Amino acid sequence: MTAFLASLGFVVLAEMGDKTQLLGMAFATRYRWQTVMWGVLVATVLNHLFAVVVGNYITRVIPLHYVQIAAAASFIIFGLWTIRGDELGDEAKASRFSPFWTVTIAFFIAEMGDKTQLATVALAAQFKEIVPVWLGTTAGMMIANAIGIIVGIVMGRKIPERAVKWFAALIFIFFGLFGLYQALPRHLVSPSVIITAVVIVCVLVYVVARWENNGKMPRQQE
Numbered sequence: 001m002t003a004f005l006a007s008l009g010f011v012v013l014a015e016m017g018d019k020t021q022l023l024g025m026a027f028a029t030r031y032r033w034q035t036v037m038w039g040v041l042v043a044t045v046l047n048h049l050f051a052v053v054v055g056n057y058i059t060r061v062i063p064l065h066y067v068q069i070a071a072a073a074s075f076i077i078f079g080l081w082t083i084r085g086d087e088l089g090d091e092a093k094a095s096r097f098s099p100f101w102t103v104t105i106a107f108f109i110a111e112m113g114d115k116t117q118l119a120t121v122a123l124a125a126q127f128k129e130i131v132p133v134w135l136g137t138t139a140g141m142m143i144a145n146a147i148g149i150i151v152g153i154v155m156g157r158k159i160p161e162r163a164v165k166w167f168a169a170l171i172f173i174f175f176g177l178f179g180l181y182q183a184l185p186r187h188l189v190s191p192s193v194i195i196t197a198v199v200i201v202c203v204l205v206y207v208v209a210r211w212e213n214n215g216k217m218p219r220q221q222e
Contacts, residue, residue, distance in 0.1 A: 028152025
């Protein structure tokens with residue numbers, strides 16, 4: 001019980017203002033709250049099980065900063081996909097990229113190399129108990145993200161649909177760029193590199209936004 005409660009409390013505090021909580025808020029402005037909660041639950045259960053069982057071993061085989069770089073780059077791609085993807089009216093595409101799997105995949109990627117995943121590994125090593133730590137960190141994530149989802153529902157009722165989509169996309173892109181800044185070796189992070197990366201992302205956002213405007217179709221949302 002000590003391991004469960006310690007894990008729950010630690011993760012709830014660590015998640016306040018974290019990118020995964022903000023993601024829950026962003027997704028709640030776009031999809032039904034039940035869909036978001038189920039997606040968060042599945043992603044957290046799988047990710048934290050991965051962390052407590054094989055996290056230590058994987059980071060010995062694959063350096064952690066490579067995992068963090070891949071996750072950050074994926075987030076930028078996901079942000080661009082958010083700008084364009086929601087306007088696709090093809091039901092076949094909507095079924096392949098359903099809101100549930102969109103939320104689940106995004107949260108799983110967001111947790112790769114995140115502080116709560118690393119904390120889960122550390123807590124499992126400290127208490128030497130897998131199941132209580134796994135359940136405690138999962139419960140903590142659900143509590144923290146439920147708060148974000150409630151805020152997202154309120155925001156979604158007051159903010160125009162297009163602004164909601166851009167809000168979500170910019171959150172993804174911001175944390176992708178920030179994740180790259182944290183994960184890349186220091187000798188690669190210079191002012192010129194940072195400015196170049198930001199310019200490239202801005203150009204990509206502009207191109208995708210133009211593509212979205214030119215090919216706009218009625219939106220399908222769960």
